[in-house]
Amino acid sequence: MTNPANIEKAFLLAKEQYASLGVDVDAALEKIRSVAISVHCWQGDDVAGFEGDEGALGNGLAVTGNYPGRARTADELKSDLELAYSLIPGKHRLNLHAMYGDFNGPVDRDQIEVEHFQGWIDWAASQEISLDFNPSYFSHPKAADGFTLAHADEGIRQFWIDHGIACRKIAAAMGKAQGNPCINNFWVPDGYKDTPASRKAPRERLAASLDAIFSENLPAAHTLDAVECKLFGIGSESYVVGSHEFYMGYAISRNKVLCLDAGHFHPTEGISDKISSVLMYVPELLLHVSRGVRWDSDHVVTYSDELQAIMQEIVRGDYLNRVHIGLDFFDASINRVAAWAIGTRNALKALLAASLEPTEKLQQLERDGDFTSRLALMEEQKTMPLGAIWDHYCQSVGVPVGAEWLNKVQEYEKTTLSLRSSCSATV
Ligand SMILES: C[C@H](O)[C@H](O)[C@@H](O)C(=O)CO
Numbered sequence: 073m074t075n076p077a078n079i080e081k082a083f084l085l086a087k088e089q090y091a092s093l094g095v096d097v098d099a100a101l102e103k104i105r106s107v108a109i110s111v112h113c114w115q116g117d118d119v120a121g122f123e124g125d126e127g128a129l130g131n132g133l134a135v136t137g138n139y140p141g142r143a144r145t146a147d148e149l150k151s152d153l154e155l156a157y158s159l160i161p162g163k164h165r166l167n168l169h170a171m172y173g174d175f176n177g178p179v180d181r182d183q184i185e186v187e188h189f190q191g192w193i194d195w196a197a198s199q200e201i202s203l204d205f206n207p208s209y210f211s212h213p214k215a216a217d218g219f220t221l222a223h224a225d226e227g228i229r230q231f232w233i234d235h236g237i238a239c240r241k242i243a244a245a246m247g248k249a250q251g252n253p254c255i256n257n258f259w260v261p262d263g264y265k266d267t268p269a270s271r272k273a274p275r276e277r278l279a280a281s282l283d284a285i286f287s288e289n290l291p292a293a294h295t296l297d298a299v300e301c302k303l304f305g306i307g308s309e310s311y312v313v314g315s316h317e318f319y320m321g322y323a324i325s326r327n328k329v330l331c332l333d334a335g336h337f338h339p340t341e342g343i344s345d346k347i348s349s350v351l352m353y354v355p356e357l358l359l360h361v362s363r364g365v366r367w368d369s370d371h372v373v374t375y376s377d378e379l380q381a382i383m384q385e386i387v388r389g390d391y392l393n394r395v396h397i398g399l400d401f402f403d404a405s406i407n408r409v410a411a412w413a414i415g416t417r418n419a420l421k422a423l424l425a426a427s428l429e430p431t432e433k434l435q436q437l438e439r440d441g442d443f444t445s446r447l448a449l450m451e452e453q454k455t456m457p458l459g460a461i462w463d464h465y466c467q468s469v470g471v472p473v474g475a476e477w478l479n480k481v482q483e484y485e486k487t488t489l490s491l492r493s494s495c496s497a498t499v
């Protein structure tokens with residue numbers, strides 16, 4: 073274990089070094105303290121949900137790996153999340169999918185109600201965290217041919233419209249209970265494996281279905297609707313109905329939150345560059361911070377260049393009050409609690425690094441046309457003692473410093489996760 077006094081010594085030296093660049097470390101720490109990352113529930117159980125059918129994951133989503141200890145019930149998922157939150161500095165949110173309700177028997181997606189999520193609402197209150205929500209438009213017999221809200225069959229479309237309407241009511245109840253808006257994110261997989269004969273018709277149907285879902289005005293203080301685009305998926309390589317252009321136009325024209333997932337664009341296309349463009353035209357953004365490796369593979373978020381660029385854009389543009397930061401990855405090849413801890417700690421660390429930049433100085437150099445100094449300072453920033461500030465932050469809020477969190481996860485694996493069998497729990 074690192075000596076706590078040494079952490080403080082290193083912090084004071086680092087603080088002095090940042091101050092010499094005109095950076096106020098205390099202000100940076102204050103800034104990130106108030107950021108709540110929306111931690112996604114689906115890393116904990118490989119996107120299986122609790123509908124009791126153990127159905128195969130579908131609609132282009134794929135989880136690989138068979139690490140033992142997947143959560144099989146809401147209680148197991150809550151317990152795993154409690155450990156994860158205790159390893160991450162700050163108070164964060166939980167992003168819940170509709171397939172994770174307490175169903176106690178078959179309840180189809182168009183029939184779900186607030187009562188199925190009361191357990192989550194109560195648990196969130198007990199943890200002093202807030203909830204976000206997502207309708208689940210995948211892994212269901214009525215999505216088996218790859219289409220939901222844009223389906224050519226009116227009956228199937230109506231089923232999924234009813235699911236969307238049910239989810240909005242649940243999201244609004246969550247927001248009302250927690251006293252802040254529950255972001256309700258709509259992602260649909262609809263698309264074709266091969267070249268469509270009509271790109272137009274499914275897009276018209278998707279827009280009409282969404283309009284039907286959103287026809288009731290719900291209080292913005294309770295819930296905000298978000299829409300998530302995608303370039304392609306497994307099985308929808310040639311055409312995705314909800315493309316970037318589709319949802320950008322939809323969000324602007326309907327005053328919706330746009331969701332940008334870091335894995336949903338061309339492999340060389342980063343979402344960092346999109347933030348300032350999109351925020352000129354939509355009120356708020358939801359990010360699904362993810363890491364694609366060659367494709368939308370949803371790898372655990374690492375401290376990558378793109379992660380740093382995303383957080384820099386949020387801080388440099390002063391967008392923290394308009395950008396909701398969510399995570400979206402699912403790796404079943406490693407300990408799932410560790411996956412949450414690694415990804416969320418990295419997202420926060422990158423946000424801290426961005427907050428420790430001499431932003432005003434860099435932007436002044438740019439306005440002055442002094443690009444040499446701008447590049448020089450940006451490069452020097454990369455080896456500033458971020459770790460000493462981060463360690464102090466973790467220590468000051470009582471979460472493990474450095475890799476010490478790993479011991480807690482390993483202990484939990486021994487006492488709890490390893491006792492779970494890979495088949496469904498009967499509790
Ligand atoms: C499970 C999520 O809703 C899903 O990952 C979605 O957000 C997505 O990114 C699909 O590729």
Ligand SMILES: [Mn+2]
Nearest residue numbers: 300333360400
């Ligand atoms: Mn996503």
